[in-house]
Amino acid sequence: MVKKSDTPKTDEGINEEVITDVTATDTVDAEVTETPIVVEEANAKTTKAGKHSAKAQREADEEAEKEARKQANLEKADAPKVKQKPRVKKYSKNQKAMREALDLEKLHTVDEAIAAIKAASKAKFDPTLEVHVRLDIDPRQADQMLRASTVLPAGTGKSVRVAVLTSDDKKAAAAKEAGADAVNSEDLLDAISKGSFDFDVLVATPDMMAQLGRHAKVLGPKGLMPSPKSGTVTADPANAVSEIKKGRLEIKNDANGIVHTTAGKLSFSDADLASNVKAVLGCVHHNRPAGVKGTYVRSITLAATMTPGLKIDSAELTAK
Secondary structure, eight states, rough: OOOOSSSSSHHHHHHHHHHHHHHHHHHHHHHHHHHHHHHHHHHHHHHSEEEEEEHHHHHHHHHHHHHHHHHHHHHHSSOOOOOOOOOOOOOOOHHHHHHHHOOOSEEEHHHHHHHHHEEEEOOOOEEEEEEEEOOOTTSSGGGGGGGGEEEEEOOOSHHHHHHHEOOOOHHHHHHHTTTTSBOOHHHHHHHHHHOOOOSSEEEEGGGGHHGGGGGGGHHHHHTSSOTTTTOOOOOHHHHHHHHHTEEEEEEEEETTEEEEEEEEETOOHHHHHHHHHHHHHHHHHHOTTTTTTTTOEEEEEETTSSOOOOOOOOOGGGGO
């Protein structure tokens, strides 16, 4: 026989034992569960800090690509360069004849160049003689800009329309006598505000510049804005008009540091053309910018409309 225990087991005792066992089991399971997580985190930290981490692999790949590019560049530099065929430029029949008649490599004097260009030109109109001077300047620097004016002894061969802005009636009348085409300031300002420019050169007295300021954005891009450097802002507009009508020429460099200007028509006599060219070169020489050091003029070329250019000896700059 199985003897029953004298101590009766109540429902509360059973429940307490069950709850105690469940709690103990949960605690053990939690400890078992938390341990692998801690180990994984530790392993992850070790992997990130180690030489086999993703960051280390990425840096190694980048370094390998860099070395590969460096090696490829070295091999490309050592490889023989392929010589490209020169671009073949097609010339017209007249162009070929002129290029054969002229010595394009020789350094000419002004007189020699003018005579050769006149003999070679085949234009059916009256061409313009052009002077191109390449300067060794930096056009971005204000102290290396060239802007001056000179009067061509034989004129430009072109008719120039000159307008004068002045508030003085006496100066306006004198400018009109000197050859100005328009001297009525009110009409001129009204026409400029409407976008009408019936003139090639605009001369103004200093007191009128305040009224022209609001038109600077329109006149500036067209090259019509008066400026003291070009002699178009002056207290004596009559003298300015007289010089412009006689053949005053504005000389300035472009964005590449090159002066492009004219020296008359090819129908002028050789002596007149030579005097005009020498006046241009003398102006370039005597107005050397203060910021230019060392070499000033790199090359001089003389050409006419539709003719090749001839090189001019730089000694012509100082020739009298």
